[in-house]
Each structure stands twice: as C-alpha cells, then as structure tokens.
Amino acid sequence: MLFDLMPMQPEVLGFSNRWYPYAVQTATAVGMAAAPAHLRHAVAMAFTRLLAHQDFANVLPGLIAEPKRSSLVLDRLKNLS
Numbered sequence: 001m002l003f004d005l006m007p008m009q010p011e012v013l014g015f016s017n018r019w020y021p022y023a024v025q026t027a028t029a030v031g032m033a034a035a036p037a038h039l040r041h042a043v044a045m046a047f048t049r050l051l052a053h054q055d056f057a058n059v060l061p062g063l064i065a066e067p068k069r070s071s072l073v074l075d076r077l078k079n080l081s
Contacts (some may be wrong), residue, residue, distance in 0.1 A: 047081035
C-alpha cells in the first residue's frame, strides 16, 4: 500500500502543481473503521514500522504544515498502528 500525501499550501514544499487544488476539492474522506479488515491491518502494520523508525519523530515536524501539531499527528498515527 502506498500513501501519497501532498500539502495543500504551496509554501510547505516550495512548489505546487495545478492538480493539487482539484485533488483536494474532489477528495472523498473514508474512515478507517469502514475499511475492510485486511486494509486496516495493512495500514496498522505500515504505521507501526514507520513509528518504530528512530528518526521519524524527529523529522515529523518538518513534514507537516503546522509543526506545532506534530504531537497530535503522532498520536493519531499511534492510534492507527
């Protein structure tokens, strides 16, 4: 499984492309609780491996638009793992 995360603000990466606004406007939110069990398990395993990486917590603030929210993001990833 591959998660493609993209910022909504161009200043996060220093660039944007014309497809980002369309992708955000047409995205459909899907809760993990409604996902099939095998998908929930695959996501949990992927996040578990990510969280086990010794440098992940250190780089997380640089990966999100609002670095102050990194502890919230980390908690949410832990809940999904």
